[in-house]
Amino acid sequence: MHYVIREYRPADETSWLRCRVLSFLNTSYFDDVLKTKPETPAPGFGLVAAAEHGTVTGIIDIAVEDELATIDTVAVHPDHQHQGLGRALLAEARARVSALGVPMLDAWTRDDPDTLRWYRAMGFTESQHYLHVYASYYTDASEPDRAISERRAGLRPMAAFLHASLEGEQLMREQFARVHVCRRFTMDVL
Numbered sequence: 319m320h321y322v323i324r325e326y327r328p329a330d331e332t333s334w335l336r337c338r339v340l341s342f343l344n345t346s347y348f349d350d351v352l353k354t355k356p357e358t359p360a361p362g363f364g365l366v367a368a369a370e371h372g373t374v375t376g377i378i379d380i381a382v383e384d385e386l387a388t389i390d391t392v393a394v395h396p397d398h399q400h401q402g403l404g405r406a407l408l409a410e411a412r413a414r415v416s417a418l419g420v421p422m423l424d425a426w427t428r429d430d431p432d433t434l435r436w437y438r439a440m441g442f443t444e445s446q447h448y449l450h451v452y453a454s455y456y457t458d459a460s461e462p463d464r465a466i467s468e469r470r471a472g473l474r475p476m477a478a479f480l481h482a483s484l485e486g487e488q489l490m491r492e493q494f495a496r497v498h499v500c501r502r503f504t505m506d507v508l
């Protein structure tokens with residue numbers, strides 16, 4: 319399929335949001351849904367892979383702060399995965415980061431095996447880790463109480479999303495049904 323890699327334009331927003339939500343659907347980010355595209359202030363940037371008629375089939379957003387560039391979002395529409403779009407978006411993003419003189423590119427992601435394989439295949443090195451813990455009444459009615467011991471009158475916790483250090487992983491997994499290891503991938507750019 320023919321596509322071009324180009325900068326994101328405001329007219330892409332609806333197609334960008336659809337691409338993101340559909341590509342996240344089979345991952346642990348399935349409920350990380352956006353209704354408007356976040357800004358990528360310069361020197362950060364956003365790129366898309368656009369098919370005929372301008373449909374967005376892949377996206378990459380890069381935030382740049384001082385000496386570090388971070389992938390905020392990378393996603394390829396599920397109908398177009400495994401065809402080199404992710405690799406092509408990353409290659410263009412990496413070239414732009416290098417041209418800015420920024421020496422490192424990183425990304426934080428969870429424990430989806432396919433995504434981890436992709437980052438490794440692209441040359442990233444895994445480093446730091448911490449936990450993303452979800453506590454939901456609908457999974458186990460006692461989870462939110464376990465997560466927030468001090469209750470506030472009139473407020474009944476139904477779900478909570480918490481960060482924790484990796485040392486607590488076993489305890490967290492014993493107590494909560496949904497725990498992700500969030501990990502950092504880095505890549506030297508210069």
Ligand SMILES: CC(C)(COP(=O)(O)OP(=O)(O)OC[C@H]1O[C@@H](n2cnc3c(N)ncnc32)[C@H](O)[C@@H]1OP(=O)(O)O)[C@@H](O)C(=O)NCCC(=O)NCCS
Nearest residue numbers: 341393394399400401402403404405427432433435436439
């Ligand atoms: C991860 C993702 C962006 C990769 O994009 P893609 O276009 O499917 O990947 P590519 O086709 O460019 O794959 C490039 C290489 O990665 C390797 N790879 C290994 N396992 C892979 C996998 N499960 N999926 C994709 N690539 C994989 C392949 O070897 C491939 O090499 P090749 O080009 O020599 O065949 C895409 O699959 C996706 O959107 N996933 C869901 C969203 C997500 O998890 N985003 C990251 C959240 S932080």
